[in-house]
Amino acid sequence: xxxxxxxxxxxxxxxxxxxxxxxxxxxxxxxxxxxxxxxxxxxxxxxxxxxxxxxxxxxxxxxxxxxxxxxxxxxxxxxxxxxxxxxxxxxxxxxxxxxxxxxxxxxxxxxxxxxxxxxxxxxxxxxxxxxxxxxxxxxxxxxxxxxxxxxxxxxxxxxxxxxxxxxxxxxxxxxxxxxxxxxxxxxxxxxxxxxxxxxxxxxxxxxxxxxxxxxxxxxxxxxxxxxxxxxxxxxxxxxxxxxxxxxxxxxxxxxxxxxxxxxxxxxxxxxxxxxxxxxxxxxxxxxxxxxxxxxxxxxxxxxxxxxxxxxxxxxxxxxxxxxxxxxxxxxxxxxxxxxx
Amino acid sequence: xxxxxxxxxxxxxxxxxxxxxxxxxxxxxxxxxxxxxxxxxxxxxxxxxxxxxxxxxxxxxxxxxxxxxxxxxxxxxxxxxxxxxxxxxxxxxxxxxxxxxxxxxxxxxxxxxxxxxxxxxxxxxxxxxxxxxxxxxxxxxxxxxxxxxxxxxxxxxxxxxxxxxxxxxxxxxxxxxxxxxxxxxxxxxxxxxxxxxxxxxxxxxxxxxxxxxxxxxxxxxxxxxxxxxxxxxxxxxxxxxxxxxxxxxxxxxxxxxxxxx
Amino acid sequence: xxxxxxxxxxxxxxxxxxxxxxxxxxxxxxxxxxxxxxxxxxxxxxxxxxxxxxxxxxxxxxxxxxxxxxxxxxxxxxxxxxxxxxxxxxxxxxxxxxxxxxxxxxxxxxxxxxxxxxxxxxxxxxxxxxxxxxxxxxxxxxxxxxxxxxxxxxxxxxxxxxxxxxxxxxxxxxxxxxxxxxxxxxxxxxxxxxxxxxxxxxxxxxxxxxxxxxxxxxxxxxxxxxxxxxxxxxxxxxxxxxxxxxxxxxxxxxxxxxxx
Numbered sequence: 001x002x003x004x005x006x007x008x009x010x011x012x013x014x015x016x017x018x019x020x021x022x023x024x025x026x027x028x029x030x031x032x033x034x035x036x037x038x039x040x041x042x043x044x045x046x047x048x049x050x051x052x053x054x055x056x057x058x059x060x061x062x063x064x065x066x067x068x069x070x071x072x073x074x075x076x077x078x079x080x081x082x083x084x085x086x087x088x089x090x091x092x093x094x095x096x097x098x099x100x101x102x103x104x105x106x107x108x109x110x111x112x113x114x115x116x117x118x119x120x121x122x123x124x125x126x127x128x129x130x131x132x133x134x135x136x137x138x139x140x141x142x143x144x145x146x147x148x149x150x151x152x153x154x155x156x157x158x159x160x161x162x163x164x165x166x167x168x169x170x171x172x173x174x175x176x177x178x179x180x181x182x183x184x185x186x187x188x189x190x191x192x193x194x195x196x197x198x199x200x201x202x203x204x205x206x207x208x209x210x211x212x213x214x215x216x217x218x219x220x221x222x223x224x225x226x227x228x229x230x231x232x233x234x235x236x237x238x239x240x241x242x243x244x245x246x247x248x249x250x251x252x253x254x255x256x257x258x259x260x261x262x263x264x265x266x267x268x269x270x271x272x273x274x275x276x277x278x279x280x281x282x283x284x285x286x287x288x289x290x291x292x293x294x295x296x297x298x299x300x301x302x303x304x305x306x307x308x309x310x311x312x313x314x315x316x317x318x319x320x321x322x323x324x325x326x327x328x329x330x331x332x333x334x335x336x337x338x339x340x
Numbered sequence: 341x342x343x344x345x346x347x348x349x350x351x352x353x354x355x356x357x358x359x360x361x362x363x364x365x366x367x368x369x370x371x372x373x374x375x376x377x378x379x380x381x382x383x384x385x386x387x388x389x390x391x392x393x394x395x396x397x398x399x400x401x402x403x404x405x406x407x408x409x410x411x412x413x414x415x416x417x418x419x420x421x422x423x424x425x426x427x428x429x430x431x432x433x434x435x436x437x438x439x440x441x442x443x444x445x446x447x448x449x450x451x452x453x454x455x456x457x458x459x460x461x462x463x464x465x466x467x468x469x470x471x472x473x474x475x476x477x478x479x480x481x482x483x484x485x486x487x488x489x490x491x492x493x494x495x496x497x498x499x500x501x502x503x504x505x506x507x508x509x510x511x512x513x514x515x516x517x518x519x520x521x522x523x524x525x526x527x528x529x530x531x532x533x534x535x536x537x538x539x540x541x542x543x544x545x546x547x548x549x550x551x552x553x554x555x556x557x558x559x560x561x562x563x564x565x566x567x568x569x570x571x572x573x574x575x576x577x578x579x580x581x582x583x584x585x586x587x588x589x590x591x592x593x594x595x596x597x598x599x600x601x
Numbered sequence: 602x603x604x605x606x607x608x609x610x611x612x613x614x615x616x617x618x619x620x621x622x623x624x625x626x627x628x629x630x631x632x633x634x635x636x637x638x639x640x641x642x643x644x645x646x647x648x649x650x651x652x653x654x655x656x657x658x659x660x661x662x663x664x665x666x667x668x669x670x671x672x673x674x675x676x677x678x679x680x681x682x683x684x685x686x687x688x689x690x691x692x693x694x695x696x697x698x699x700x701x702x703x704x705x706x707x708x709x710x711x712x713x714x715x716x717x718x719x720x721x722x723x724x725x726x727x728x729x730x731x732x733x734x735x736x737x738x739x740x741x742x743x744x745x746x747x748x749x750x751x752x753x754x755x756x757x758x759x760x761x762x763x764x765x766x767x768x769x770x771x772x773x774x775x776x777x778x779x780x781x782x783x784x785x786x787x788x789x790x791x792x793x794x795x796x797x798x799x800x801x802x803x804x805x806x807x808x809x810x811x812x813x814x815x816x817x818x819x820x821x822x823x824x825x826x827x828x829x830x831x832x833x834x835x836x837x838x839x840x841x842x843x844x845x846x847x848x849x850x851x852x853x854x855x856x857x858x859x860x861x
Contacts, residue, residue, distance in 0.1 A: 046761040072764035085762045088780040097776070101767040147766045420827040486726065488809065493828040514727035515809025516816075518824040522805060530714040531726045531809075 027196030098147025134165030256337030285330035389438035472533035658736035670748025700802020736797035747789030
């Protein structure tokens with residue numbers, strides 16, 4: 001079940017190309033409004049894209065010039081939406097909806113099996129209004145899977161859930177997604193890491209970086225991808241085991257391409273230290289002279305964005321900073337460098 | 341959605357109420373009569389059965405010419421409605437009823453004796469050209485002919501029933517209307533093949549013609565007029581009643597199809 | 602939210618405007634004879650006819666008004682979108698049309714000399730079916746408005762999800778959409794029933810007035826008004842009670858309704 005797709009929705013500024021390998025899970029990673037949901041809806045024919053080429057396992061579902069794309073009900077692509085969208089019928093009937101639509105006589109048995117699978121068999125007789133958020137999400141998952149989708153699309157599967165319910169659903173999905181061809185959208189690198197085999201980073205409606213999850217998340221190639229992966233990208237040129245950032249700063253790294261090549265390290269902002277005065281050269285950190293561009297409050301800490309590096313600092317220190325201020329950023333020595 | 345439905349609902353209810361109000365409003369005093377008091381030194385208020393509308397306009401104008409400075413205020417409606425209004429204290433000086441029994445209902449409010457000033461008889465009314473070929477009561481009562489008459493509860497219906505009994509036929513109308521106007525409407529629109537109304541009604545209507553009913557003069561409807569006890573100017577009120585019975589008014593009434601008392 | 606004080610006397614006047622006529626009607630009823638007046642054969646015949654025809658008209662508005670509401674909602678996209686407002690205005694016109702005008706309009710369509718006169722051959726005139734058509738004509742907008750506004754409030758997401766689960770359009774319509782707009786259907790049906798029950802002008806103009814066939818309660822009241830005002834008042838009170846009951850039912854607080 002390999003899925004290859006390019007979908008464009010002009011009104012929402014989306015033009016994305018992606019591919020999902022058979023039995024693999026792709027995470028579409030991006031900020032809110034990046035167009036992730038639009039891509040999923042286009043794949044499922046919930047939104048009619050302006051331009052689309054969608055090929056599932058060799059079967060063309062949509063392509064430019066084709067008069068009518070294959071309609072949603074014949075695609076075998078099931079969308080699990082953020083709002084669950086349960087139907088006004090019992091939980092059991094909800095889950096049996098897919099099998100019944102397919103004309104299966106044993107629809108109810110199938111539904112019970114899936115309800116059991118998601119741990120909601122005891123809710124079979126309830127109406128959607130009588131479910132908690134976590135229960136509703138489980139039922140929606142059971143309903144989606146009971147339809148035996150060729151591809152399962154999950155739009156922010158943990159949106160709107162409390163922490164406890166979200167982590168329970170996360171565990172459930174980790175089990176259910178194994179061996180399923182699936183695409184899920186998230187803005188959380190951790191979810192991409194734990195649930196997906198591959199990651200595609202979306203920015204402003206476009207896929208800017210794609211590849212195996214580990215590769216994209218630990219070795220992002222663009223500042224945006226790094227940011228989505230919860231890291232800051234420090235770019236430079238290799239010279240003698242050091243990554244030269246500018247005339248002033250260079251840091252010792254491990255690995256990396258040959259001298260003269262463009263390279264980068266990706267480091268979590270939390271592990272970057274900040275000093276206002278020139279620090280002693282000694283120590284386990286290499287220091288980069290930077291200037292503050294913006295200060296981003298993030299709850300109990302403030303992320304200081306510099307022209308070169310970002311760092312998480314406590315609010316007390318942040319209060320002494322302002323845009324344009326000079327500061328020293330200390331990154332660990334020997335970070336893994338990779339070619340850009 | 342709730343809001344939309346609620347608004348629509350409210351609108352609908354308003355329409356519903358308006359519908360009912362329209363029904364009574366149509367029979368209530370006409371608006372023209374009410375706003376016209378400003379000019380003229382004296383005013384005589386006449387409540388008249390709706391069937392008198394055309395003739396009374398002419399008669400009242402002539403009466404005004406004879407009595408300079410007098411303005412005759414006319415209010416037309418169904419006799420029953422007017423009688424009810426008079427009983428509730430409406431400021432009328434003269435009442436012209438379409439039948440004697442309605443006049444009897446306001447006996448307490450009448451000054452002196454009512455005077456019958458006109459009569460009316462029944463006639464068949466048919467669409468122009470008389471497509472169903474109605475000629476007499478027998479052809480009117482024939483199965484397959486769609487007929488409309490007044491309901492027996494109202495005066496013209498009672499008269500119709502009496503006439504049918506005299507003619508020895510049993511009528512099986514498609515509809516029994518509450519007013520002559522409704523009977524005329526059904527015939528004029530071609531919904532019905534024939535109806536029975538008063539001679540003067542046909543004279544006023546368009547697209548229909550009258551076919552005389554034999555022995556129609558056996559059932560005569562009488563129009564009594566009476567000055568009312570509450571009249572501000574009893575003499576003028578009585579003068580108007582007398583004028584109605586006089587030759588000048590008679591000529592107008594005859595011209596409209598009314599008979600002499 | 603509390604408004605300025607001077608709203609209170611106006612509110613009281615407004616209340617009186619509604620209450621006084623109803624109180625007047627109540628004062629006209631001969632309570633000792635109320636029951637016998639209302640259960641008199643003529644009254645019963647008219648009330649029964651009213652209930653029968655209003656029920657039939659309500660069913661008709663469900664059968665035709667629901668698809669019409671869907672069609673109107675469907676017009677919001679596609680080539681007909683610009684005409685939607687105009688079409689809606691026309692479809693909803695009977696809501697605000699003077700009833701007699703409605704009757705004349707029906708007459709010119711279904712009457713003997715109407716557009717369909719040749720086809721129908723006058724078979725509709727003076728029949729109970731004519732009453733039902735007149736009632737459905739004036740009651741239909743309630744259903745159309747209810748359905749359309751319910752559909753507008755829906756995101757359409759459930760229908761889209763149902764399609765991805767493999768459901769046909771019919772199955773989605775029957776199992777997902779219709780159950781989702783049941784409250785709107787109920788409101789529409791109740792209001793349509795009430796409107797049909799109160800229909801007067803169009804029936805009078807279009808269908809006629811014959812006991813047991815076309816003389817519904819409002820027409821009976823219209824007739825009784827001249828000859829038997831006590832009976833008219835009693836019968837009117839019955840209709841007022843039904844109207845108040847219907848409004849209470851249709852506009853009961855939102856919280857007591859089943860969630861969509």
